[in-house]
Amino acid sequence: MSLTSALLTPILRAAPARPLVTFYDDATGERIELSAVTTANWVAKTANLLRDECDVEPGGRVAVLLPAHWQTASVLLAAWSCGAEVVAEPAEADWVFCDRDRVDLALAAEPADGVVALSLDAFGRGIDGLPQGVIDFATEVRLHGDEFVPWEPVPDTAAALAGTTVAEILARATARAADLGLTADSRVLSTKDWVGTPGLVDGLLAVLAAGASLVQVANPDPARLDRKYESERCTVRL
Template sequence: MNTTTVPHVPALLGHGGLAGTEAPLLTYCDDATGERVELSASALAGWASRTAALLHEGCGLGAGSRMAVLLPPHWQTAAVLLGAWSAGIAVSFRLAATAGLTPVGDETGPLDAVFAARSRIGSWLEDVPEAPHRFALGLAPDGAPLAEVPDGYRDFIAEVARYTDSLPGYAPVRRTDAASADGTTFREWGGVAHGLTELIDLRPGERLLVDAGRYEHPVQWLLTPLAAGASVVLCANLDPSGLHARAAAEGADRVLGVGRA
């Protein structure tokens, strides 16, 4: 693979890949609750920029900082990840597997920030790593702030609302900077996403349906469609019997792991 042509993570963010269009980029739906949230490219870029400002200006974090994300695939999770990467922060993911929590990346070192789902903080209490900055997310359909904030945490929605959606002006993220806490670089993550787009033959302008319960890693449901110039329908609690109906209703061209819809 010619690495000079492979997109890297910073190139997929608000500097280019998310900007300039009101077309749907990320649609989040939940078959169990009926929730459906649709974000345009510019709307998601705004969320990412405000998150980057919260981390950079509000927490003093940037290149060289490390944070953990204990969140399921969700449109707010996309905002957190894209904001962190816009600020050059290395992220450690923790995915909820059927056999328990599966850490992804190195979480043995000190962390500067943690983002965790409010509904899971109680059960994860002993597993949530320590960090100077801790944010809880309610993951409400309308993006509403928490009614009650857990002790030792700040409400992400309330805090991020303090910032504007223009990307803060600080040193640009380098391809060789660490994108994840295990040392994987932004260029390497971009390469992985690019490789997956080729594997599933995802093309610019197409719409990819992703089962959020099966494909939890953000390289699958977030970076891959960005790398392809495609949009994504991220579906939680996907009813297998209604897969084709859901794909048709959302205008999906492909279903991750299945092929063309």
């Protein structure tokens, strides 16, 4: 079972319509809420893009140069759906996923196969004027189906994150969920960056492993966080 299936399948069975990821950007006023089903659909669309357009197969390597964002979660979970390993260094990757500010950095790393750029726009707008060969995520992902069936099963011994296997990272996320006091009833307000394995485990994977709900705040305004905690009925704060 892939890491994505291990994380999302129990949530989809238990509470498919419940909010799973709520994203705020205090700099722009953006708020978007995705149920477990909608999250899974985005993951499937992205996984189909990775497999059908980028030829990402089990054992492939993907670097993710993106902030903590609901679309970043879709990219990460899609990579694991395909059986790919998420690596820290873009120069070691077959494909690099990045935001518009890091396109030049991604190209300079010369990944083996190419670069996919995300606008992270709330309305799904793409990026104009991308260098030749760079795939515009917003334009391409909408063309793909919202169901994904892998060509072959992903073993739990496959590398998932920076050399850590599916089984190891799932065990680590589950343990951290317990350390943080997360349960399936938790609603987690977080301003954590998903930097490195520890940041990604605490900020995203532990929440999913617990079956909890995440409220992720980008560019947080400290004066608004207490109000968000109350209005979103959060129970845990990271």
